[in-house]
Amino acid sequence: MTSAAGGQARLALASASPRRLALLDQIGLKPDLVAPSDIDETPLKGERPRQLALRLAVGKGQAARNKLPGDFILSADTVVAVGRRMLPKAETEAEARACLELLSGRSHDVLTGVAVLAPDGRLASRVVESRVSFKRLSQVEFEGYVGSGEWKGKAGGYGIQGIAASLIIEISGSYSSIVGLPLYETAALLEGLGYPVNRRWSAR
DSSP states (O other), X not given: OBOTTSSBOOEEEOOOOHHHHHHHHHTTOOOSEEOOOOOOOOOOXXXXXXXXXXXXHHHHHHHHHTTOTTSEEEEEEEEEEETTEEEOBOOSHHHHHXXXXXXXXXXXXXXXXXXXXXXXXXXXXXXXXXXXXXOOOOHHHHHHXXXXXXXXXXXXXXXXXXXXXXXXXXXXXXXXXXXXXXXXXXHHHHHHTTOOTGXXXXXX
C-alpha cells in the first residue's frame, strides 16, 4: 500500500519494548518509527485474559493512529494468566515475588494480542495463546531471579528470553509470542493489509 505522496507507507511500532524491536529485526523488519502509546491497562470488570490482550493491543494502535494517520501501525500486548487470574507487569520487587510464587511448579498461559492498522483504516488482529511450565523453584533460584532485576516491566514477572529460561520445563505454542510478538501472525497480518514483509528481506 502506498502513501498519499506515492511512496510506500511507513511502518510504526506502537510499543517501546526492545524485545519487540529485536523480534521484528529477526524477520527483516525495521519500523520507520517507534511511537509507544500510553493507555490504561487496568482490566475491565469480568474481562478474561484473552479479551484483555486483544483490547489493549487494538487500543494501543488506535491511540497511535491519532498522531500517525497515514502509516501502518503495529501494536501488541502480552497478558500472563493462571486460570482467569491475570498477573501484572511487575514493576516492584514485591510484585515480582508474588508472580514467581504463583508460577513456581505449575503451568500458566501467555496470551499476546497483536493488531495492525492500515493507512486506509482497516484493522486486523489476533490473539496467540501459549502455555509455559515452570519448575518448582528452590529458595536459591527464587532469590537469585528476584535479585537479577530481569523481571522489571515484564508480564508475569519474568522474561523467557533471559535467565528465566533455565527455570522453564516446557512450552507449548509460539516462543516469539511468549517473548512479546508472535512473528508468524504478525507477518501474516501485515501482508494481509498490504505491507510488503517478504519483499523487505532482499534489502537486509
